Amino acid sequence: MSYVDEVLAQVAAKNAHEPEFIQAVTEVLESLRMVIEKNEDTYRRNALLERLTTPERCILFRVPWVDDKGQVQVNNGYRVQFNSAIGPYKGGLRLHPSVNLSVIKFLGFEQTFKNSLTGLPIGGGKGGSDFDPKGKSDREVMAFCQSFMTELYKYIGADTDVPAGDIGVGAREIGYLFGQYKRIRSVYEGVLTGKGLSYGGSLARTQATGYGLLYLTDELLRCNGRSLKGMTVAVSGAGNVATYAIEKAWQLGAKPVTCSDSSGWVYDPDGIDVATLIDVKQVRRARLTEYVSARPNAVYHQGKGVWSTKCDVALPCATQNELVLDDAEMLAANGCIAVVEGANMPTTLDATKFLQTHGVLFCPGKAANAGGVATSALEMSQNSQRLSWTFDEVDAKLKTIMVNIFHNLDDAAREYGMEGNYVAGANIAGFKKVADAMNAQGIV
Numbered sequence: 001m002s003y004v005d006e007v008l009a010q011v012a013a014k015n016a017h018e019p020e021f022i023q024a025v026t027e028v029l030e031s032l033r034m035v036i037e038k039n040e041d042t043y044r045r046n047a048l049l050e051r052l053t054t055p056e057r058c059i060l061f062r063v064p065w066v067d068d069k070g071q072v073q074v075n076n077g078y079r080v081q082f083n084s085a086i087g088p089y090k091g092g093l094r095l096h097p098s099v100n101l102s103v104i105k106f107l108g109f110e111q112t113f114k115n116s117l118t119g120l121p122i123g124g125g126k127g128g129s130d131f132d133p134k135g136k137s138d139r140e141v142m143a144f145c146q147s148f149m150t151e152l153y154k155y156i157g158a159d160t161d162v163p164a165g166d167i168g169v170g171a172r173e174i175g176y177l178f179g180q181y182k183r184i185r186s187v188y189e190g191v192l193t194g195k196g197l198s199y200g201g202s203l204a205r206t207q208a209t210g211y212g213l214l215y216l217t218d219e220l221l222r223c224n225g226r227s228l229k230g231m232t233v234a235v236s237g238a239g240n241v242a243t244y245a246i247e248k249a250w251q252l253g254a255k256p257v258t259c260s261d262s263s264g265w266v267y268d269p270d271g272i273d274v275a276t277l278i279d280v281k282q283v284r285r286a287r288l289t290e291y292v293s294a295r296p297n298a299v300y301h302q303g304k305g306v307w308s309t310k311c312d313v314a315l316p317c318a319t320q321n322e323l324v325l326d327d328a329e330m331l332a333a334n335g336c337i338a339v340v341e342g343a344n345m346p347t348t349l350d351a352t353k354f355l356q357t358h359g360v361l362f363c364p365g366k367a368a369n370a371g372g373v374a375t376s377a378l379e380m381s382q383n384s385q386r387l388s389w390t391f392d393e394v395d396a397k398l399k400t401i402m403v404n405i406f407h408n409l410d411d412a413a414r415e416y417g418m419e420g421n422y423v424a425g426a427n428i429a430g431f432k433k434v435a436d437a438m439n440a441q442g443i444v
């Protein structure tokens, strides 16, 4: 049996109840076969793949807090410190009822490759809780965040592990988490990114993931003889990534026509209005039905279905496994030429294969959404230097990083004879640097 197959079988057996983690490991190792085979004996002797697929540390903890009725609630807290070969652990915190160890391990594993692809010195980690911020008062969210940090602070630090936002964790939550860390540790340090501008945040961090996604999409199309100008774009999600992807799509001359949340989706024939979207989701924290009230030509559909929209480019920006085989078939049939992932692993393995074999350009999230973590690393640099760069300075660095990421994965795919397979390219380019660093650091 090949070394890759051996390790895949072991991962499936050891993590039998963790489907998302197995899915992520399978996608990565399958596409690394050629690279691994070249050094199979050395890698096997050093158990490189076993070490790469086993987190350095998983921290699981209780998060008790008191709701507005005086009732004590208890949630599960997680921080998975996956790989620190190339820098301190770095990766977001997710607050969503679907969070469990499998989800956090898959995200931490993916983060390791994504962070490597940015070219910046950051390792991979991820954390979160099954707490649902939806419908909670600000006081309840603060009580939860303070309790969460009262345990998490023991394991993080500006040079150890630097969490950030993710689903359900935006400026409000980062503020409460930072305040509690500072109170307990009595140190003012860049222990979290995504901070507010008044206390060490970076300009353009809020926009970075969505903007970066569009910079990379633009480069992908340009290198394939196309341009975003005049294209119709379907976007899923209505959160941080989706909102700023929509904004940058407009700025680059495309027309984004959809967005979605966990209840339904919107088609706006005039193009999604960013100000209305921000007012509904960020200011009023309301459902997308409210968007349609403000935009009479827009149509609201209950449930799933955003990928039935006729579009040139599809940008899944909500959550994992939201674009399945049927969706991929509909997109291809409707003439979609590119699917670029804003979310982490939004496309299932069979849907990805279908797109790749039916002439649709496909770029995975670990490359396409890396602008968020790259700008978080820029925030860490500014914090260390006690400096603040302007919006334009950060945005220009972000654009350069995204264009470089695309060329790194494009080159890696070509080097191994898999031109246009950007999944393989991303995994190979991300893997090489981490593997080199792990080999250099001995058996740890």
Ligand code: NDP
Residues within 6 Å of the ligand: 096, 098, 165, 166, 167, 168, 169, 209, 237, 238, 239, 240, 241, 242, 260, 261, 262, 263, 317, 318, 319, 320, 342, 343, 344, 345, 369, 370, 372, 373
């Ligand atoms: P937000 O919480 O801001 O937004 C998430 C959006 O997705 C919301 O519209 C939410 O709907 C929807 N959503 C969440 N879960 C589900 C679900 N199970 N089914 C359908 N819709 C769902 O998160 P972000 O925009 O920050 O993150 C979106 C994706 O991008 C995630 O995969 C995240 O890991 C990834 N990502 C985020 C980065 C960042 O910088 N924020 C960086 C890199 C990746 P509702 O409003 O109903 O909750």
